Amino acid sequence: MKKKLDQILKKYHKRNENIIFLLQEVQESFGYIPREAIDYFARKLQIAPSKFYGVATFYAQFRLTPMGKNNITVCCGTACHVRGAERIISGLRRELGLDGENDTTEDGEFTLEEVACLGTCSFAPVVLVNGDVRGRANADRLVKEIRKMKKK
Ligand code: FES
Structure with missing residues (x-):
């Protein structure tokens, strides 16, 4: 270093x-x-x-802790907020066992980030899973996907 x-x-x-x-x-x-x-x-x-x-x-661009191996980014822009981004976030936080201000799981496998508009509002709510877009996302589908990722 x-x-x-x-x-x-x-x-x-x-x-x-x-x-x-x-x-x-x-x-x-x-x-x-x-x-x-x-x-x-x-x-x-x-x-x-x-x-x-x-x-x-x-500045939001800086992190003081390492990212997890897998990065889940939930859009919290207006369109996504109106279409349930908060429900997605709370469902994912529960699944990942994230409490308080923690955004990364203790095992370093997952980081959950919240960002402003990702520019694909017509697909709201939008979530990125390791950079891949999940449009019209919902918590149940994402939880299933995360569970599959955990098994790998
Ligand atoms: S508000 Fe979520 S993509 Fe624009």
């Missing part, structure tokens, strides 16, 4: 005030922003870690 972080740092060494670019590079490299990366940059650049966390938690 240190080697990759040094590469990122080198790329931005003259713009070290530009925390967002550093975080974007880290996220692209690791799929999330590891605490070690923030500690490393904070130490190297002599910037308080809280500044990195402030940026990382402000």
Whole structure:
């Protein structure tokens, strides 16, 4: 990890005030922003870690925890909301055993994300399962699909 972080740092060494670019590079490299990366940059650049966390938690694009192996993305835009996105989310959270603000299962198999409009409103409610579109989705079908995925 240190080697990759040094590469990122080198790329931005003259713009070290530009925390967002550093975080974007880290996220692209690791799929999330590891605490070690923030500690490393904070130490190297002599910037308080809280500044990195402030940026990382402000923008929805950043994750502070790793994604699961399987990613389920539920659209919560207006059309999908009206057509039952909340029921889908609660059904999937129950099936995956996600509580509180957890979006990833303890075994790291599934991440459940909520996003704004995916741009396919005529198929609402829309869910992506590992990037594949499930239009006119419903919780029962998705739960069955997840159970099949769990067996694999
Ligand atoms: S609101 Fe869900 S795809 Fe547009």
